[in-house]
Amino acid sequence: MILAQATNPIIRWEYLRDEWDKVRTALIQHIELTLLAVALGLVVASVLAAIALRYRWTANPITTFTAFVYTIPSVALFGLLVPYTGVSRTTAVIPLVGYTLLILVTSILTGFRSVPPAVRDAAEGMGLSPARRVFTVELPLAVPYIITGIRVATVTTVGLVTVAAIVGEGGLGRLILDGLRRTFWTPMTVGASLSIILALVLDLSLWGLGRALTPWTRRGGPQRAATR
């Protein structure tokens, strides 16, 4: 073991130079899978949330269903799909999308439900059309909640993408898997570190996006102005 540690350090910097193409490809694939999964997840979650808001009785079944999907062990779910969709990107993306749904649907519902009743009442009472009410009043007010949901979903997905390595996709996960198979620490360290950094960078970007989209939440109220 002592010898192994000596010859198998946490990281060998030459690896990054020699295998840079491999690392870069893995990183790009990781980003692609993450963004694709979250984007598709947002589309599906929006539809589900719209149904839940429009037909209230569906809200419980929908959240229960997305919670159920969330509880399936990821390794099992990726494996389960192989007989149907093969070792492909589809096999990787379907579970990734599935895992985003609970968080995204919940945050969209919370966001829309957080719209003050008086605001809703005023918007309706002044004769705004239903579409105008949703897109110019309710959606903007739900944005802070939705962005928070997207941030959690994105960070979670970055982690889950590594698991998709078992079906041949998985971006940085493949480096990790490679390292595990060869008991060679360097690819594992590189894969894990880049995965963490990617999660942080995406989270920070989304936080910034959220701030840019909600300028009204940053101004001080009259109380704060008074104490200044």
Place this chain on the structure above:
Amino acid sequence: MTRLSTTPTGTPTGTLTGPPAGTPAGTAAIRLIEVTKRFPGTGADAVGRGGGLRLDVAKGSIVALLGPSGCGKTTTLRMINRMIEPTSGRIEIEGRDVTRSPVAELRRGIGYVIQQVGLFPHHTVARNIAAVPSALGWDKDRIATRVRELADLVGLEPSLLDRYPDELSGGQQQRVGVARALAADPPVLLMDEPFGAVDPVVRGRLQDELLGLQSRVQKTIVLVTHDLDEAIKLADRIALLNVGGVLEQYASPDDLLRAPANEFVERFVGGDRSIRRLTLATVADLPFAQGPVVAVETATADDARSAMAAHRSDWFGLTADGVFLGWVPGAALDGAGSLADLPRTVPAAQVAATSTLRAAMEIIMTSDTSVAVVDDGGRFGGVVTLERIRAALAGA
């Protein structure tokens, strides 16, 4: 702007009776015809129990829907802009059945103000005010002009237009709410407890502002309130509703207080309704007495003494060139030379003709003298005594 009923000639009668103030019949801007509302799963009508609710709101007037909780006043209001659909009956605005136009179009023609204001927190004040004009597709310049106009109308600092609602005080938010409701110049304004969420001082000011605004814009306003004083202050007519949306009385504030139609109304308006009526009538509605008042240029000390004797008073008033100078205690006459040199009460007990009887009474109560009525230039018009006020109230 007296809310006191007078005879058709407009001369004060000394009583608070007379035909109700308001526009002539037949010009109803809003008409409720046998309207009922029953909510699903409830056993009784929430509005119009026992025959349906009938109500005509005259064009350009303020009508208060007043009553205890559960009387269906808010439901009634919300049926006018179809936020709630009536179970039966018909509602007309300017002769047109409200169900005949598309609901969004109908609502854009009706200003809507609610207690919690409901400003859009993510839009600036200017964009909030512009909500309906934007929805109507007005061009930018027209909207900007209108927004500035409205800010001025409701007394909002132009610097506030770029703020977000959360940066405004409650009173300012409510002004924005009113400006937003008036943006597309709708003929009708619906207000649901518009001043219920602000403190009493601000409420009083907003009420005054609404009356000032109304004198300029002349909208037909239906206002929901549970506050009798607010209804008395603001409304041309009060519709007092009982539980189940039953109209117990529909009358001018003065008539409601003077002649409650039944026991429910009497209990609702309370035992102090004579006191409340004092806020409705102005000094100008009373016949003035000359009082023990003499002109400083011509009168002698003996004239002052006989004036006091005639009015059984220890005090007399002095005028110079028709302008009221003040009250002088009778004892000061002894040994004094010119009337002009006598000590006068400062400040003199005096009121404007436009003051309420309540204000006049307040002054009478806190001074030793009667109250002199003066006009803007301080010219003496006569005196108001406690006895005159009492007689006016009792004259009903």
